[in-house]
Amino acid sequence: MKPKTLQQAIRHFSDEQVCIDTIAALRWPNGPVCPKCGSTEHYYLATQRRWKCKECYKQFSVKMGTIFEDSPISLDKWLAALWMLVNCKNGISSYEVGRDLGITQKSAWFVLHRLRLALQSGSMERMGGNGKHVEVDETFIGGAARNMHRDKHRRRITDTGTKDKTPVMGILERGGEVRAMMVPTRRKHHLQAEIRRHVKAGSAIYTDALLSYQGLKHQDFKHEVIEHAEKYVDGQVHTNGLEKFWSLVKRGLKGTYISVEPFHLFRYLDEQVYRFNNRELANDGERFQKALLQIAGKRLTFSEVTGKVGAAACC
Numbered sequence: 001m002k003p004k005t006l007q008q009a010i011r012h013f014s015d016e017q018v019c020i021d022t023i024a025a026l027r028w029p030n031g032p033v034c035p036k037c038g039s040t041e042h043y044y045l046a047t048q049r050r051w052k053c054k055e056c057y058k059q060f061s062v063k064m065g066t067i068f069e070d071s072p073i074s075l076d077k078w079l080a081a082l083w084m085l086v087n088c089k090n091g092i093s094s095y096e097v098g099r100d101l102g103i104t105q106k107s108a109w110f111v112l113h114r115l116r117l118a119l120q121s122g123s124m125e126r127m128g129g130n131g132k133h134v135e136v137d138e139t140f141i142g143g144a145a146r147n148m149h150r151d152k153h154r155r156r157i158t159d160t161g162t163k164d165k166t167p168v169m170g171i172l173e174r175g176g177e178v179r180a181m182m183v184p185t186r187r188k189h190h191l192q193a194e195i196r197r198h199v200k201a202g203s204a205i206y207t208d209a210l211l212s213y214q215g216l217k218h219q220d221f222k223h224e225v226i227e228h229a230e231k232y233v234d235g236q237v238h239t240n241g242l243e244k245f246w247s248l249v250k251r252g253l254k255g256t257y258i259s260v261e262p263f264h265l266f267r268y269l270d271e272q273v274y275r276f277n278n279r280e281l282a283n284d285g286e287r288f289q290k291a292l293l294q295i296a297g298k299r300l301t302f303s304e305v306t307g308k309v310g311a312a313a314c315c
């Protein structure tokens, strides 16, 4: 029986052995493999819920070598947090997860950041190709003035322009997936380098009239521009798919996360990209299952998450 709702999931994973069996089955479809030496010969030590390798005699748990490693948080809480993260449309804050799971906000913040890493697709394959339609657009994110120290607040709201905002670029293949990345600036060489990195030659690319996109025609792309000052849709020529994605990103950041340091922004983007690219899966259980499958083999330490050990945790 696979859970289909949050309530079913919490009940289902309240048994630690069920958590272990679920993760082990996804991680090792052909049976457990020793993370130390790669051997598949082992005993199961049922009382300790660990395996003992017959080759190197080391013991290992299902958490070893995954984002759960070294965490004192129990697996039932990890899995409930993952369920919420991949299925709450606007994201979920560490305050909420902390309250719901009975852990501190700081622990919840760390749990969520590790989970976001697991959601990163990391696909390096280019999108699009001949006959494919790709939308490219950029936006600025950040600078929410609420809940900010007064000095910081004054500095941010009196500053003009987009100084405190981070430029983010999105690329969406119609009928395919979306990718989003932070870019240093909106200048031509930054934006077009990302296009070449992520989009196959021959694709039809749709953008707004930003000058940075000029010249794509000479790089084996078909390029059509929508003049947003005049209209938003001209037949095939529009960036409405990305507009929809941006509105989800911004709603999540404004409503749930309030203020995100630019350093962490890419993790929130990964989270939203995951939900967007998997929005057509049949149910919450499938989105959860797929995310859990990505977890094995990914590890993240506290210093990697924060950039420095003991950094202040936000939302």
Ligand SMILES: [Zn+2]
Residues within 6 Å of the ligand: 034, 035, 036, 037, 038, 039, 053, 054, 055, 056, 057, 058
């Ligand atoms: Zn071994």
